[in-house]
Amino acid sequence: MKIKTASFVDQFPEIEILKNESLAKYTNTRTGGPAEFLAFPNSIKQLRQLVMSARQADLELTVLGNASNLIVRDGGIDGLVIILQKMNKITCVADQVVAEAGAAMIQATEVAWQNGLTGLEFAAGIPGSVGGAIFMNAGAYGGEVGQVVKKVKVIDRQGNLKNYSQEDLQFSYRHSRIQDEDDLIIEATFSLKPGQPTLIRKKMDDLNFRRAAKQPLEYPSCGSVFKRPKGYYTGKLIHDAELQGYRVGDAQVSLKHAGFIVNLNHATAGDYLAVIQHVQAIIWQKFQVHLETEVRIIGKN
Ligand SMILES: Cc1cc2nc3c(=O)[nH]c(=O)nc-3n(C[C@H](O)[C@H](O)[C@H](O)COP(=O)(O)OP(=O)(O)OC[C@H]3O[C@@H](n4cnc5c(N)ncnc54)[C@H](O)[C@@H]3O)c2cc1C
Structure with a gap:
């Protein structure tokens, strides 16, 4: 039998579950929309309960780590998002x-x-x-x-x-x-x-x-945005295309490390995605090299 999503939280009084929680608080880029439900299980038992109940309730299930390699789109994530930070022994x-x-x-x-x-x-x-x-x-x-x-x-x-x-x-x-x-x-x-x-x-x-010395650790970011294409160095391609400093809103190709996109202050996930698309288009235009994202892009617009 399907469990109504509204009562999903009430089934687990012992598990910390937040409703409509902004994921920008958790992502390393400090961007991203809300999670419909955000749960913090503290044991395998609690995690199993969540996984099985989400399945029963037909809720989409997403697990995040430290969100240091992730862009969550500004529309957020439907269903249940799980962060395992309490399972840290x-x-x-x-x-x-x-x-x-x-x-x-x-x-x-x-x-x-x-x-x-x-x-x-x-x-x-x-x-x-x-x-x-x-x-x-x-x-x-x-x-x-x-x-x-x-x-x-x-x-x-x-x-x-x-x-x-x-x-x-x-x-x-x-x-x-x-x-x-x-x-x-x-x-x-x-x-x-x-x-x-x-x-x-x-x-x-x-x-x-x-x-x-090499990375712009003073700004929020998601590390190297693109995978290294065979036979090339991503940073050099971006540098040679004169894309360092390219900016949409507050998302900017880092001046310190061409492979990073930093959040200068109030960037949105949309700003990040616009910078990524621009960089991919220019690198293709100039060098016919496809830059595949290493960073995982999830959620809805
Ligand atoms: C400043 C900076 C420097 C970085 N330097 C490096 C580097 O040197 N080398 C490198 O490889 N990466 C680097 N990264 C990227 C990132 O830190 C790594 O990819 C890291 O391993 C991602 O771990 P996470 O917990 O943050 O995963 P997240 O970003 O939270 O998630 C990444 C993916 O893993 C999945 N995932 C997370 N946890 C689980 C789980 N328990 N079960 C199943 N799936 C899971 C998520 O669903 C998602 O698809 C850097 C990032 C930053 C911001």
Whole structure:
């Protein structure tokens, strides 16, 4: 039997669920429309309840991580949006770091360092959640999450729990099998190696220093907007096309890093999308190269 959406929230007095909540508060670009329902489960049990009830009520279900690789259109998202920030435990067992999907990837790298484990340093400055990092196969400075993942626990859209091994996840450049399966990631195990804590810290600090020197971290953004096209560097293409500084409303191609679009103050998602479309059109016109977005664009206009 279908449950009326109006009473959806009332079924879960123990779960924090907000109605018509602006997602601009949660996205890294500080843009985006409202979620019809926004829920913050604190356990697998609560998450399963939400997944199964949304299915029963025919509510669309969307999961967000730290929203650092996302543009939510200004019309927002219908149905149920879930953020796993309360599921954020990280533990260390021998040479493995086990992290819940809502934990910050940066926190996972800190735990690895504190336990003298090497292999995650490359992710020290990636501002996403563990779930988002697995989904995107996030990477930097020669490392990728998929290289150090041992297994991932997920829940599918029917509410079944499943485990994937590293091979199952078919990681490739900014891609993992989760993007095709639509599962919800709930936990990841990273397989690391014993290392010298001072060297691990030095590498993390060094990479973060390089990041701060290159990236416009003083402004909201969603990181690199476009994937690297084969045989080209996105930043160089945009720089050579003299698009740095191009602006619609308050969304601007960064003057510091051509691959970023920053929110100078009051940008909307519409401003972001207009800048993206313009950049794609000019790069095609000048170089016949298609820039595919790395950033995920979701929601309605
Ligand atoms: C300043 C800055 C620097 C960045 N630097 C890098 C970098 O060096 N390398 C890099 O790869 N990326 C970088 N990014 C992009 C971003 O941080 C990564 O892609 C990150 O992994 C996204 O994680 P997230 O939790 O923010 O995911 P979100 O943006 O919230 O979501 C991304 C996608 O993952 C899905 N998703 C999130 N959580 C789950 C889950 N639990 N289960 C299933 N699906 C899920 C979402 O539905 C969405 O489709 C940067 C971004 C910024 C703003």
